[in-house]
Amino acid sequence: MVDQLPAHAEPGIGRWTPYRSVLAARIRAQRSYRASFAIDTVSAFVAGLVELAEVWVIFHNVQVLGGLDFRAVLLVFGLANIGFSTAEVMVGHVDTLPAVLRAGTLDIYYLRPQPLLAQVVTSDVQLRRLARVGVGVACAAIALSVNHIHWSQATVAMIVISLVFGTVIYSSLFVTAGGLQFFLISGSEATAAFVYGGSTASTQPAAVWPGPLKIIFGFLFPVTFCAYLPALVILDLPGPPMLPSWLAWFLPVAALWAAGAALATWRLGVRHYQGGGG
Amino acid sequence: MPPALRPWFRLLRASFAAQTRYLPAVAGGLIANTTFGFLKAAMLVATVHAAGGSVAGYDLESMVAYVWLSQGLLGAVQLNGTSEIGERVRTGEVAIDFARPLDIQTSYLAADLGRNLFNLSTRLLPPLVIGALTTGLRLPTSAGPYLLGAIAVLLGMTVSFFGRYAVNVIGFWLVEGRGLRNFYMIVSTFLAGLFVPVGMFPGWLHTLANCTPFPSILMTPIDVLSGRIVGAEAVRAVAVQVFWLAVTCAIGRLLTARGWLKLEVQGG
Numbered sequence: 001m002v003d004q005l006p007a008h009a010e011p012g013i014g015r016w017t018p019y020r021s022v023l024a025a026r027i028r029a030q031r032s033y034r035a036s037f038a039i040d041t042v043s044a045f046v047a048g049l050v051e052l053a054e055v056w057v058i059f060h061n062v063q064v065l066g067g068l069d070f071r072a073v074l075l076v077f078g079l080a081n082i083g084f085s086t087a088e089v090m091v092g093h094v095d096t097l098p099a100v101l102r103a104g105t106l107d108i109y110y111l112r113p114q115p116l117l118a119q120v121v122t123s124d125v126q127l128r129r130l131a132r133v134g135v136g137v138a139c140a141a142i143a144l145s146v147n148h149i150h151w152s153q154a155t156v157a158m159i160v161i162s163l164v165f166g167t168v169i170y171s172s173l174f175v176t177a178g179g180l181q182f183f184l185i186s187g188s189e190a191t192a193a194f195v196y197g198g199s200t201a202s203t204q205p206a207a208v209w210p211g212p213l214k215i216i217f218g219f220l221f222p223v224t225f226c227a228y229l230p231a232l233v234i235l236d237l238p239g240p241p242m243l244p245s246w247l248a249w250f251l252p253v254a255a256l257w258a259a260g261a262a263l264a265t266w267r268l269g270v271r272h273y274q275g276g277g278g
Numbered sequence: 279m280p281p282a283l284r285p286w287f288r289l290l291r292a293s294f295a296a297q298t299r300y301l302p303a304v305a306g307g308l309i310a311n312t313t314f315g316f317l318k319a320a321m322l323v324a325t326v327h328a329a330g331g332s333v334a335g336y337d338l339e340s341m342v343a344y345v346w347l348s349q350g351l352l353g354a355v356q357l358n359g360t361s362e363i364g365e366r367v368r369t370g371e372v373a374i375d376f377a378r379p380l381d382i383q384t385s386y387l388a389a390d391l392g393r394n395l396f397n398l399s400t401r402l403l404p405p406l407v408i409g410a411l412t413t414g415l416r417l418p419t420s421a422g423p424y425l426l427g428a429i430a431v432l433l434g435m436t437v438s439f440f441g442r443y444a445v446n447v448i449g450f451w452l453v454e455g456r457g458l459r460n461f462y463m464i465v466s467t468f469l470a471g472l473f474v475p476v477g478m479f480p481g482w483l484h485t486l487a488n489c490t491p492f493p494s495i496l497m498t499p500i501d502v503l504s505g506r507i508v509g510a511e512a513v514r515a516v517a518v519q520v521f522w523l524a525v526t527c528a529i530g531r532l533l534t535a536r537g538w539l540k541l542e543v544q545g546g
Contacts, residue, residue, distance in 0.1 A: 039457035047464045053483075054473040058321060060480050062328040065321070128457070187302030193313035201317055208324035213316055 048135030066205030078140025083166030166226035182269030293392030346409030353397035359463030364446030418505035427503035440526035450537030
């Protein structure tokens, strides 16, 4: 029945209108509690700084780690943070799915004539997380100016590809985790291993990893493609065994793999769901 | 058991028992803790190698012991900033807690300890075994560090609770406490030494961390259990934990007493 509804049910109401109005309402709602919004934004900003401090503390003890010095790692950190935080703003709240599943309130979404994923994604866009994108942008900008970079069209292309497809990969991890939640229920913490583990992994110089970690975070959940490999290309550095720097140009392929796996997992999960009762 | 302690013990046991019903949660937690353990181990082992075999007093095997002890204790010390009471303050359900003939802070402590003792019993050993099998780690061979270590772990869990409790009852004054809880989580995990041992911090940051209760939550239990600090130094570290326990407990009690006066609940 739903499928037979014309895309433009009423003149003047486009297909995207419902999403636009829902998103606009969310954003208005967040801005109206000013004190909470301010604390949220500050804490998201501090979260980014503390993550940077973790990396910095290590480089306070050593000069070079995994072939990168602190200036080079700052670029990896910046690119990774822009991508991950952007993905978090857009789809990060898929993370709250276990709570929604347990409360049985997901069933409402099934009744509405919109794709389930689109509804979950637009249900709770969090502007405060933009503060962390800011930390990423600042780190990347500083890193791009303090490193010796031979600027060319390829460098610019690499930065753009990294930001766009890196965000796709991180978003895919969130959606993959969401799809798995339908099966895991109370074991939901397991997905933190590749979502937040993936976020942490992508800020590290992958050269320090043993083989199995390179397979897991290099190819299975391809987060090395988000920041580390692009940074190697931008800085004109060679990669470690198993992860040569030219692989970075295959970032769109890695993103396609991640997105395909995410949509397949989500579909399986949605089909598996039997309802929350009530 | 003295009758006065019986209700607390029952609360503790009930909360422990509730956790045994969520075994997938144990598996999920272990998968996450272990993955982070491998990432942390890769970075810190590479740091030890890059520094020429020793960094801030850690050699390879003691660094690996730090990594897997911290991952194993994480479930027990709960650095996540949440406490059950926060949500109940927000919804007003906390009024029911005040109506009970039990001290509110101690009730939540008993339930929290029950839950986290379960986490301790299920989540501590697997990461240590994985660490021993993959990279090899060094733990003390005498009984002393384990006995004092057990006390330090219990104290760490209690300080962790009192800290989270205090942050959550600030909800009496805030409409939405989530931002504050997030902030607390971020700062406390870092200063507790979850990602990098506090000993590797530069001097000023080390001093700053020691002015907070956070190292008492995680770093001290790890240092005592791993035998990194022994004898008088270890006893002194445990005494510092007791000091922070008293401070965080008092702050929580004060905030509860003040917040109680401010509480307004609709309906009846």
